[in-house]
Amino acid sequence: MATIKRTVEVELSTTGLDAQGRPQRVPLAVAEDGSTVAVAAPPSLEPELEGEHMLINIGPQHPATHGVLRLVLELDGETVVRCIPHIGYLHCGFEKIGEYRQYNQIIPWTDREDYLNSIGNNVAFALGAERLFGIEITERCTVLRVIAMELSRIISHLVWLGTTCIDIGAFTPFLWLFQERENVYALLERWIGARLTTTATRVGGMAADLPNGWTEQLQTFITLFPKTLDEVDRVLTRNGIWVGRTVGLGAMTAEEALNYGLSGAMLRASGVAYDVRKDFPYLDYETYDFDVPVGTNGDVYDRFLVRFEELRQSVRILEQALRRLPDGPVNIDDHRVILPPKSKATSEMESMIHHFKQVMEGPRPPIGEAYVAVESPKGEKGYYMVSDGTSKPVRWRIRPPSFVNLSAIPRMVEGHLLSDVIAINASIDIVMGEIDR
Amino acid sequence: MGLTPRPEPNVVSYDPKGGEGWVTTRLDFLVNWGRANSLWPMPFGTACCAIEFMATAAAQFDLARFGMERMSFSPRQADVLICAGRVPFKLAPVLRRIWQQMPQPKWAISMGACASTGGMFDNYAVVQGIDTIIPVDVYVPGCPPRPEGLIYGIMMLQEKVKRERAADPSIRHEMEPDPTSQLYIPPSAINELSEPFGNAVHQTRSGL
Amino acid sequence: MSPSSSFAPVIPGSGLPAGSPAATTPKQIPHRGGPVNPTVDALREKFGAAIQRVDVVWGETSVVVERSRVAEIVRWLHDDPGQSYVYLSDVTAVEFRDVEQPLEVVWHLRSLAFRRFIRLKALLPKGTPLEVPSVYPIFKSADWMERECYDMFGVKFVGHPDLRRLLMWEGYKEGFPLRKDFPLRGRFSRAEQLRQALAANPEARYSKEELSIADAFEDLPQDMRARLRSGEKTGE
Ligand code: SF4
Numbered sequence: 081m082a083t084i085k086r087t088v089e090v091e092l093s094t095t096g097l098d099a100q101g102r103p104q105r106v107p108l109a110v111a112e113d114g115s116t117v118a119v120a121a122p123p124s125l126e127p128e129l130e131g132e133h134m135l136i137n138i139g140p141q142h143p144a145t146h147g148v149l150r151l152v153l154e155l156d157g158e159t160v161v162r163c164i165p166h167i168g169y170l171h172c173g174f175e176k177i178g179e180y181r182q183y184n185q186i187i188p189w190t191d192r193e194d195y196l197n198s199i200g201n202n203v204a205f206a207l208g209a210e211r212l213f214g215i216e217i218t219e220r221c222t223v224l225r226v227i228a229m230e231l232s233r234i235i236s237h238l239v240w241l242g243t244t245c246i247d248i249g250a251f252t253p254f255l256w257l258f259q260e261r262e263n264v265y266a267l268l269e270r271w272i273g274a275r276l277t278t279t280a281t282r283v284g285g286m287a288a289d290l291p292n293g294w295t296e297q298l299q300t301f302i303t304l305f306p307k308t309l310d311e312v313d314r315v316l317t318r319n320g321i322w323v324g325r326t327v328g329l330g331a332m333t334a335e336e337a338l339n340y341g342l343s344g345a346m347l348r349a350s351g352v353a354y355d356v357r358k359d360f361p362y363l364d365y366e367t368y369d370f371d372v373p374v375g376t377n378g379d380v381y382d383r384f385l386v387r388f389e390e391l392r393q394s395v396r397i398l399e400q401a402l403r404r405l406p407d408g409p410v411n412i413d414d415h416r417v418i419l420p421p422k423s424k425a426t427s428e429m430e431s432m433i434h435h436f437k438q439v440m441e442g443p444r445p446p447i448g449e450a451y452v453a454v455e456s457p458k459g460e461k462g463y464y465m466v467s468d469g470t471s472k473p474v475r476w477r478i479r480p481p482s483f484v485n486l487s488a489i490p491r492m493v494e495g496h497l498l499s500d501v502i503a504i505n506a507s508i509d510i511v512m513g514e515i516d517r
Numbered sequence: 518m519g520l521t522p523r524p525e526p527n528v529v530s531y532d533p534k535g536g537e538g539w540v541t542t543r544l545d546f547l548v549n550w551g552r553a554n555s556l557w558p559m560p561f562g563t564a565c566c567a568i569e570f571m572a573t574a575a576a577q578f579d580l581a582r583f584g585m586e587r588m589s590f591s592p593r594q595a596d597v598l599i600c601a602g603r604v605p606f607k608l609a610p611v612l613r614r615i616w617q618q619m620p621q622p623k624w625a626i627s628m629g630a631c632a633s634t635g636g637m638f639d640n641y642a643v644v645q646g647i648d649t650i651i652p653v654d655v656y657v658p659g660c661p662p663r664p665e666g667l668i669y670g671i672m673m674l675q676e677k678v679k680r681e682r683a684a685d686p687s688i689r690h691e692m693e694p695d696p697t698s699q700l701y702i703p704p705s706a707i708n709e710l711s712e713p714f715g716n717a718v719h720q721t722r723s724g725l
Numbered sequence: 726m727s728p729s730s731s732f733a734p735v736i737p738g739s740g741l742p743a744g745s746p747a748a749t750t751p752k753q754i755p756h757r758g759g760p761v762n763p764t765v766d767a768l769r770e771k772f773g774a775a776i777q778r779v780d781v782v783w784g785e786t787s788v789v790v791e792r793s794r795v796a797e798i799v800r801w802l803h804d805d806p807g808q809s810y811v812y813l814s815d816v817t818a819v820e821f822r823d824v825e826q827p828l829e830v831v832w833h834l835r836s837l838a839f840r841r842f843i844r845l846k847a848l849l850p851k852g853t854p855l856e857v858p859s860v861y862p863i864f865k866s867a868d869w870m871e872r873e874c875y876d877m878f879g880v881k882f883v884g885h886p887d888l889r890r891l892l893m894w895e896g897y898k899e900g901f902p903l904r905k906d907f908p909l910r911g912r913f914s915r916a917e918q919l920r921q922a923l924a925a926n927p928e929a930r931y932s933k934e935e936l937s938i939a940d941a942f943e944d945l946p947q948d949m950r951a952r953l954r955s956g957e958k959t960g961e
Contacts, residue, residue: 140608140611141561141592141611141615142590143560143588143590147562147563147564147567148563148608148611167891167892168607168890168891168892168893168894169563169605169607169608169611170563170564170602170603170605170608171605171607171642171892171893172564172603172605172638172640172642172643173638173640173641173642173643173902173909175877175903176640176641176642176902176903176907176909177638177640177909180909188637189637191565192564192565192637195564195565195568196568198565211754211783212783214754214756214783216752216753239568239571242571243571254575255575255576256576258571258572258575258576258577259575259576259577261572261575262572262575262577265572275569275572275661275663276565276568276569276661277565277660277661334734334735338735338811338812338837339811339864339865339866340865340866341812341813341814341864341865341866341867342866351733351734351735352734352735352737352837353734353735353736353737354735354737354812354837358737358747358748359737359738359748359837359840360748360835360840360842361748361749361750362750363750364750365750366747366748366749366750374734446756448756448757448782448783449782449783449785449787449819450782450783450785451785451814451815451833451842451844453814460814462814462815462833464815464817464831464833466819468821468822468823470822474819474820474821474822475817475819475820477815477817477819479814479815479817479833483869483870483873484866484869484870486869487865487866487868487869488865488866491865512563512564513564513565516605516892517892606918606919606921606922607892607893607894607922607925609919609922609923610922610923610924610925610926613923639909639910640909640910640911641899641902641907641908641909641910641911641918642893642902642911644919644922645915649919650919650923705916
């Protein structure tokens with residue numbers, strides 16, 4: 081690590097605000113009348129080190145970077161003067177490989193790109209592809225997909241909360257939350273057959289209908305899960321350490337947050353009530369009754385509160401979805417996009433031909449393009465697909481929410497302490513698989 | 518699928534007819550027993566497999582039962598590198614650096630299809646198996662492997678550790694490929710072997 | 726921290742006339758020729774010939790605009806209170822398999838106040854320099870998206886302050902991965918790719934900001950030092 085001499089660029093002397101008008105941490109004291117006054121920083125113990133900045137490197141392999149993010153931080157003492165993120169350590173060429181695959185074949189890749197939210201991505205991709213094909217899915221499929229998306233939001237937020245707890249120094253909630261995650265895994269496994277990489281949707285339907293007794297199992301989960309939430313709520317929300325380590329960190333104002341393109345809980349914590357489910361709805365989300373939590377300060381603590389409330393709202397949506405789950409077919413009745421059942425494919429000539437045509441050639445959408453965004457746990461997740469009339473997309477673009485959210489990290493950490501960088505970084509809820517693709 | 522009973526673990530034992538003394542074999546046994554049951558893992562988690570690794574470490578599967586309670590996030594205090602997830606070329610030098618920083622004795626588990634072979638990412642960006650960068654002891658198949666699968670891999674590694682002999686230092690040698698050896702495949706031949714084949718890339722029967 | 730008394734959440738849809746219905750899931754969208762985004766008329770009026778073509782595909786309005794005036798148009802869309810496209814969803818590019826077809830740079834913009842979505846496109850015909858104006862001065866979110874687009878397609882965003890590779894490493898020699906002439910497995914053989922990757926220094930610093938720290942200069946690869954000395958910007 082190089083130690084470098086250079087001039088101090090950020091004035092730390094203004095009370096509470098720096099040259100750009102951002103809140104700064106200055107030692108505060110309480111005056112007699114109760115107002116807070118700034119106290120001049122104590123004289124440096126080692127004057128010869130003043131103005132000496134250090135460049136430190138966090139990552140790519142570091143437990144608190146949630147993957148393989150690399151941050152180069154320039155420190156003045158313990159204060160971050162400048163942060164330079166480096167990404168791309170998990171760039172796996174998803175978008176390139178998508179151009180070589182048929183639409184249904186791309187779905188396994190969507191699992192692996194934001195891997196905390198696999199089934200939600202499956203749904204999002206299928207929605208995009210269906211827009212491109214001009215398909216209207218069935219009633220039952222719509223509700224099943226809502227269930228899938230909300231379960232996915234729950235498990236993603238659980239990982240976020242668990243790992244953030246570890247980063248900030250609380251280990252127990254991690255164990256509790258992962259226990260709940262295992263319950264959701266059990267549900268998913270019974271439904272789809274996989275725990276993490278679900279590949280649950282198909283263009284025009286789902287890979288499988290619910291097995292018998294699944295809804296009761298989900299009902300049990302919905303009843304028990306809020307209890308765990310309450311427990312976690314009790315240990316975290318009013319916990320002095322937790323509050324002390326999250327309040328006031330990485331605050332973004334609403335205008336800034338919009339300008340930096342933040343989405344999801346990051347944006348809502350800053351006071352912008354933008355939720356794709358409400359404002360550009362899909363899957364009939366407008367017919368569900370749920371609230372969009374909005375923060376006021378836009379700091380790490382507000383992001384925590386917003387995400388925590390989203391967990392409860394997801395449970396509400398799940399309840400409603402369970403209640404309205406209609407009977408009927410899951411897949412649309414169109415042999416050009418949906419595979420015939422196996423029994424028919426091996427016994428009827430016509431079905432066999434459909435099967436063959438679909439597997440070998442793949443369904444072909446008309447020429448066109450579609451950008452379909454959903455509210456993923458991280459924010460606005462969009463799939464932009466361009467078709468030239470062949471069975472493979474010309475371009476499959478992922479609009480990764482945490483990529484855009486992460487790009488604001490220099491703005492969020494500058495002026496904070498080194499240890500707060502970890503909390504701020506955790507609050508973004510980054511998934512490197514999605515950021516680097 | 519668990520139908521055959523597991524064979525008795527093969528450990529270093531004293532054989533009166535063998536050339537080695539009671540003390541060395543017993544000492545080896547003791548050392549190996551200690552090592553195998555307190556492997557400190559260094560989780561090099563990059564992608565989805567890391568989430569299953571976390572699930573393995575959490576309450577339900579409880580990696581602590583195998584003496585792996587202490588995750589060592591610094592390579593310098595670790596015994597086992599568990600590479601969970603895909604390794605793109607940009608990460609390759611990082612992985613090698615981490616491996617070099619680990620002190621001997623050290624082992625590596627390659628968790629998941631991507632780390633072992635590149636998995637479904639047969640493209641310009643991903644290393645086709647981390648064994649092109651570091652030596653690997655146990656490959657755990659799966660995409661992602663279930664926690665049970667990872668635990669099985671860990672138990673296999675423990676068995677391997679229990680069979681090591683202090684008298685045989687060759688297992689700790691880091692070997693460079695020897696171009697004069699019969700087994701050496703020059704890079705050009707590797708390139709030829711790894712040319713695109715199968716239907717992964719050329720699956721274009723429909724004419725794109 | 727108590728919420729400041731002046732706190733007023735930004736509510737999407739607030740620009741719509743009072744009592745307008747809530748947004749609903751679009752159903753039965755026609756392939757072509759659905760309702761056009763009302764912004765288009767305003768754009769036509771304001772920019773005239775710079776608006777080259779308007780398509781409505783699957784209910785989404787795409788506006789092909791003159792490439793040199795993109796930044797100006799986006800600025801107007803962002804600033805005009807009657808439009809207020811304050812959210813930039815995406816910046817990306819599309820290259821078609823047909824080599825004759827121009828490369829397209831695509832911007833997806835959202836107006837939260839009016840709940841509108843618009844897609845702007847600039848066509849970059851093959852054989853012309855791949856350059857479009859950057860929208861970074863308007864949207865900070867364009868920073869990484871433009872860098873990624875440069876990294877993957879080689880499209881230069883004129884006016885971006887720090888346009889260099891984002892996902893691939895600086896000094897990646899094989900080209901721009903998402904171009905159609907780039908083979909799926911890269912241009913070099915596996916062994917060569919690995920050799921080049923392993924030769925990289927994981928601690929290397931390439932960012933201009935890091936470079937502004939004079940001492941880090943010595944850590945740079947030789948060729949980059951030479952290039953920087955000659956006054957070139959990084960990443961080009
Ligand atoms: S093997 Fe599968 S689950 Fe594991 S990292 Fe690779 S794609 Fe992800």
